[in-house]
Amino acid sequence: MIEIAARQSQLEQAVSKLTGLTLTILIFGALVAIAFALSERTSERVQRFLKYVIFLAPALIFLFIGLVAPAIRTLYLSFRDARGEESVGWANFKWAFTQPEILDVLRNTGVWMIVAPIASTGFGLLIAVLTDRMRRPGLVKSLIFMPMAISFVGAGIIWKFVYQFEPNDRVPEIGLLSQIAEWLGFVPSNWLLVNPLNTFLLIVVFVWIQTGFAMVVLSASIKAIPDEILEASMLDGASGWKRFARVTVPMIRGTIIVVLSTITIGALKVFDIIRTMTGGNFKTSVIANEMYNQSFRALNYGTGSALAIILFLGVLPLVAYNVMHLRRERSER
Amino acid sequence: MARKSRRRDVEAVKTHLSSPWASFAAILIATIWTIPTFGLFVTSFRPSTGINGSGWWTVFTNPEFTFTNYTRVLFEGRGATPPLSQYFLNTFAIVIPSTIIPITIAMFAAYAIAWFNFKGRNFLFFTIFALQVIPLQMSLIPLLQLFSGGLHIGNFTVIPSFGITGTFIPIWLAHTMFGLPLAIFLLHNFIAQLPRELIEAARVDGADHFKLFRQIILPLSIPAIASFAIFQFLWTWNDLLVALTFGGGKRDIAPLMVRLAEMTGTRGGDWELLTAGAFVSILVPVAVFFALQRYFVRGLLAGSVKG
Numbered sequence: 001m002i003e004i005a006a007r008q009s010q011l012e013q014a015v016s017k018l019t020g021l022t023l024t025i026l027i028f029g030a031l032v033a034i035a036f037a038l039s040e041r042t043s044e045r046v047q048r049f050l051k052y053v054i055f056l057a058p059a060l061i062f063l064f065i066g067l068v069a070p071a072i073r074t075l076y077l078s079f080r081d082a083r084g085e086e087s088v089g090w091a092n093f094k095w096a097f098t099q100p101e102i103l104d105v106l107r108n109t110g111v112w113m114i115v116a117p118i119a120s121t122g123f124g125l126l127i128a129v130l131t132d133r134m135r136r137p138g139l140v141k142s143l144i145f146m147p148m149a150i151s152f153v154g155a156g157i158i159w160k161f162v163y164q165f166e167p168n169d170r171v172p173e174i175g176l177l178s179q180i181a182e183w184l185g186f187v188p189s190n191w192l193l194v195n196p197l198n199t200f201l202l203i204v205v206f207v208w209i210q211t212g213f214a215m216v217v218l219s220a221s222i223k224a225i226p227d228e229i230l231e232a233s234m235l236d237g238a239s240g241w242k243r244f245a246r247v248t249v250p251m252i253r254g255t256i257i258v259v260l261s262t263i264t265i266g267a268l269k270v271f272d273i274i275r276t277m278t279g280g281n282f283k284t285s286v287i288a289n290e291m292y293n294q295s296f297r298a299l300n301y302g303t304g305s306a307l308a309i310i311l312f313l314g315v316l317p318l319v320a321y322n323v324m325h326l327r328r329e330r331s332e333r
Numbered sequence: 334m335a336r337k338s339r340r341r342d343v344e345a346v347k348t349h350l351s352s353p354w355a356s357f358a359a360i361l362i363a364t365i366w367t368i369p370t371f372g373l374f375v376t377s378f379r380p381s382t383g384i385n386g387s388g389w390w391t392v393f394t395n396p397e398f399t400f401t402n403y404t405r406v407l408f409e410g411r412g413a414t415p416p417l418s419q420y421f422l423n424t425f426a427i428v429i430p431s432t433i434i435p436i437t438i439a440m441f442a443a444y445a446i447a448w449f450n451f452k453g454r455n456f457l458f459f460t461i462f463a464l465q466v467i468p469l470q471m472s473l474i475p476l477l478q479l480f481s482g483g484l485h486i487g488n489f490t491v492i493p494s495f496g497i498t499g500t501f502i503p504i505w506l507a508h509t510m511f512g513l514p515l516a517i518f519l520l521h522n523f524i525a526q527l528p529r530e531l532i533e534a535a536r537v538d539g540a541d542h543f544k545l546f547r548q549i550i551l552p553l554s555i556p557a558i559a560s561f562a563i564f565q566f567l568w569t570w571n572d573l574l575v576a577l578t579f580g581g582g583k584r585d586i587a588p589l590m591v592r593l594a595e596m597t598g599t600r601g602g603d604w605e606l607l608t609a610g611a612f613v614s615i616l617v618p619v620a621v622f623f624a625l626q627r628y629f630v631r632g633l634l635a636g637s638v639k640g
Contacts, residue, residue, distance in 0.1 A: 006410065013415075013585070014422055020501075021426045025433060032437060040543045051449065051542045059442035059513055063464060066510025070475035071467045077474060123362075130359040133352065142626070143363040146370070149622035150615050151571030153590045157597055157611040158373045161604065174388050174604070176372060208366070213633065220634050240352075269468055272573040276594050288574075291470050296578065301474050308470040319466040327459065 071312075078305035092306035102290065106310075108199055109268065109287045113314070115200070116267040117260045119207045124214025124259065129244060131215075132222050141219070145212035152209070156276030159205045165190040195283045202284060205273050210266065214259050221255040222248060258325055261318045268314050287311050370615075377402055377608040384604050402609035415584060417592065417610055424570060424588040424614075426501055431508035431569040432562055438509065439516030440524075440558070444550055446517070447525040448532060449542075458521060464514040473578050476507060480579065501586055503579040508569050516561050519635055523557035524550060560632035563625050570618050589614045 039050050081088050096102050127144055131137035147155060164175030165188055173179045178188035192198045225248065233247050249256070271288040278284045280293065287307055295304030375389045378398045387395070410416045446458050480503040483494035497503055527550070535545050569575075573590045580587050593610055596603070622629060 010410075010415065010419060013419065017422055017426050021429060024430055024505075028430070028434060028437075036543050036547065040541060044541070047541055047543075052445070052451075055441040055445035055449070055542070055546075058438045059461075059517060062438060062510050063461065063513055065479070066476065066507070066513070067464050067467050067472060070472035070479075073475040074471045127359060127362055130355045130362075134356050134359060137359070140359045140363040142623070144366050145626075146619060146622070147366070149567060149618045150370070151573070151590055151618070153571070153573050153593050153597075154611050154615045157593065157607055158369045160597065161373060161376065161608065162369050164604075171385075172387050174385065176368070176388070176390070179388050179390075208369070211366075216630055216633055220630075269470070272590075272594070275573065276597050279598060288468075288470055292473075292574070292578075295474055304474060308468070308473070311468050311470055312466075315468055316466055319463070323459065323463050323466075326462070
């Protein structure tokens with residue numbers, strides 16, 4: 001009886017959600033259609049002004065409310081107390097750079113920023129070079145690229161299963177890593193609890209996802225190297241390795257740097273992997289996770305905002321570099 | 334003719350360069366890359382006694398499969414916790430508007446920046462692009478305060494709170510706001526490259542900007558829209574942080590990712606449910622990704638990386 005009732009209420013909920021969803025989309029579509037229909041009927045003089053209101057204003061309003069204003073407010077909150085009521089000067093930042101746990105967090109973030117981009121870009125470049133000469137690279141590339149479609153949460157579960165450890169000696173290991181360790185004659189341990197190894201095991205998950213991105217971008221840029229250059233270097237008798245180090249890499253240097261900086265930005269902001277796999281325990285927390293904890297667990301908007309500002313300062317030079325790179329590329333075109 | 338023979342030369346060089354070892358290494362790496370996902374996939378179809386009693390690699394010698402994990406995780410709730418199918422629905426309810434709304438608004442803005450003649454167009458474009466420098470984390474607290482309490486200056490209410498907390502609306506709005514810089518950037522790059530003659534001819538024929546947008550820009554921009562739609566779709570489907578923050582921990586609006594993250598924390602040992610649940614959450618994005626890979630890659634190469 002209860003089960004049937006539960007099923008029924010589930011079904012009702014599903015129907016109401018779908019109705020809500022359909023209505024939302026219809027209302028949004030209708031609003032756009034009405035705005036257009038009315039605007040098309042106005043005189044040219046009105047339109048000269050109206051076009052900015054319809055085309056440009058919504059995006060600018062959203063960007064202002066969603067990004068610009070909140071960023072300024074976060075900066076303000078980072079100098080206030082937990083509830084944002086009183087000014088505390090630099091106390092939140094002093095806290096971030098003196099508290100031992102937070103120093104761990106900053107150190108971990110530093111490790112992420114260095115190891116993750118280099119490993120992802122390195123693997124990506126390796127696979128791009130290997131597949132560049134293949135006849136049918138499609139399947140290989142797709143398989144390496146596939147993790148990009150998988151969420152960090154899903155990837156976290158996939159790898160948590162790989163790292164699974166069985167404390168009871170009489171029960172066989174079900175985690176692949178533990179089993180491989182056993183096969184190789186090592187004694188497996190509870191991997192995710194071992195510091196500092198656990199941070200690197202979490203980075204593996206990130207690298208597993210980001211390598212596909214690095215591979216695709218680098219592969220396209222290798223393809224763009226003119227064939228004449230490769231032919232010339234071949235005629236000069238350059239070996240495979242020499243061709244790679246002296247021709248390929250210098251030719252795609254710009255792209256490599258953009259890929260590196262893009263992945264570094266991602267590594268700086270990593271949150272889901274930590275949340276799913278360790279919850280930030282066992283000294284694996286990083287800045288984005290700690291920011292969430294401070295703001296929404298400890299409900300301290302002051303320290304949370306200070307951490308967000310530190311994150312911002314870390315991302316700033318990298319994005320600035322990417323923007324400048326893009327600008328240069330555009331003016332060259 | 335000359336072109337063809339040159340092509341043959343290039344092919345010859347390529348073939349000469351291609352080594353079986355390189356191909357072998359590439360295939361080996363791809364296999365290693367796939368093993369973790371494959372292990373999850375196999376495990377999700379094993380009975381729970383099998384999962385906890387032996388490694389998934391033993392199924393090759395001792396095959397035993399079941400669908401029970403899927404029916405259990407999808408349709409059986411536990412106490413106040415609804416089954417995963419409800420969260421699946423929530424994910425759809427979040428993803429669809431969170432993709433449609435930013436694309437629409439970004440299309441408008443991209444068109445305006447590309448084809449309206451006003452001062453500071455370029456400056457505006459790069460400012461919007463540079464907004465990607467603002468990490469999500471910097472917006473979370475103020476936006477949450479805005480959605481729950483509105484905006485007041487003294488006793489004067491600038492924006493009322495609307496009472497939208499606990500509905501999907503804050504999540505839609507947040508995804509829209511965070512998706513806009515990249516969307517405008519990508520779509521602008523495409524729209525700005527449409528032939529000038531086409532647009533000027535339509536203007537001479539008396540089409541106003543609204544008509545022009547509807548009849549010419551929109552149909553021509555479908556590839557770029559598809560490109561960005563895939564990004565936004567994958568991003569919102571896979572998102573945890575935005576849903577966690579703006580969903581306020583409410584079960585009836587929480588998407589798959591929030592539930593899965595919760596399950597890994599509280600029921601870390603229930604591998605039969607976790608693996609099946611994870612696979613359900615992976616299935617849709619991976620299918621979309623494989624079906625539309627071409628557009629996805631094109632988007633990536635256009636310099637689109639979410640900040």
